[in-house]
Amino acid sequence: MSKRASAKYKIDRRMGENIWGRPKSPVNRRQYGPGQHGQRRKGKVSDFGVQLRAKQKLKGYYGDVSEKQFRKIYEEAARRRGDTSENLIGLLESRLDAVVYRSKFVATVFAARQFVNHGHVNVNGRRTNIQSYVCKPGDVIEVRPKSKQLAIVIESIQLAERDVPEYIEVDHQKMVATYQRVPGLHDVPYPVQMEPNLVVEFYSR
Numbered sequence: 001m002s003k004r005a006s007a008k009y010k011i012d013r014r015m016g017e018n019i020w021g022r023p024k025s026p027v028n029r030r031q032y033g034p035g036q037h038g039q040r041r042k043g044k045v046s047d048f049g050v051q052l053r054a055k056q057k058l059k060g061y062y063g064d065v066s067e068k069q070f071r072k073i074y075e076e077a078a079r080r081r082g083d084t085s086e087n088l089i090g091l092l093e094s095r096l097d098a099v100v101y102r103s104k105f106v107a108t109v110f111a112a113r114q115f116v117n118h119g120h121v122n123v124n125g126r127r128t129n130i131q132s133y134v135c136k137p138g139d140v141i142e143v144r145p146k147s148k149q150l151a152i153v154i155e156s157i158q159l160a161e162r163d164v165p166e167y168i169e170v171d172h173q174k175m176v177a178t179y180q181r182v183p184g185l186h187d188v189p190y191p192v193q194m195e196p197n198l199v200v201e202f203y204s205r
Contacts, residue, residue, distance in 0.1 A: 048205075054198035061194070062092050063109045069132065074203050085196035090182040093167075096123065097131040099141055103170045103177035107156040120147035135179045143175035165189050 045053070059070050077087035092098060100121060101112035112131075115121065119129045122142045135141065143153060157172045164170050167187055170177045185196060 048202075051198045051202035051205075054195040055202050057192075058092070058194055058196060058199055061109070061190070062095070062098060063113045063131075071203070074199065078200075078203075084200045086184050088196045088199060089185045089188060089194075091134065093183050093188060094134045094136075094179070095131065096121065096128060096133040096135055096141070099135050099168065099177065099179055102165055102168050103141065104156050104159065104162070104164055104172070105143055105175065105177070106152055107159060111152060111156075115152075120144050120150070137179060137181050139179045141177045141179065148175050162189065 055070075059065050059067075065073075073091050074084075074088060077091055078084045080087045093102070097109065097112040097116050100106060100116055101109045105121075106112045106115050116131045116133075117129055119127055120143060121128055122144055123133065123135070124140055125142075127144065147153065153175070164177075165183065165187060167179070167181050167183045168177055169180055185194070188194075
């Protein structure tokens, strides 16, 4: 797993948006970027800058995925039939760490990456510790028996700040989730507007 160089809330402040919709986000108090120049007046942003920002926001939302990995996901989305931007969202939401996060087994997408990496999850009965594993419709994701009593799991399930989306079916008593279908952009409960079409334009230059 690539090491994040900056704290997750710095991503919020850099974007100027509470991209995960969390109550503790510093953007709720300081709507400007981090660092000594964070409050300086912003000039007009170029088309390239708008596209870059859309890419950074989407990349950051999924745990600050590395550029190499994110580009690989984009290339797979472009290779598939249909709308590339919809394919991109579908692939990102099909990642095992994203499904674990959406299922509310942990509180943040960063915790989900670590949770999977530490081997706390089974997929279809087999231990899987690869965050980027692509789940398919019908896959059953389960918290391993020894991990079900972890405090982070119990606390996350009780969080009221977000709901489980309809494309994932979850039994929180058994700690089991079923990935029902690949979602489109409008199915995903992003707290802020995501613009995958601008990400496609960025990589299509």
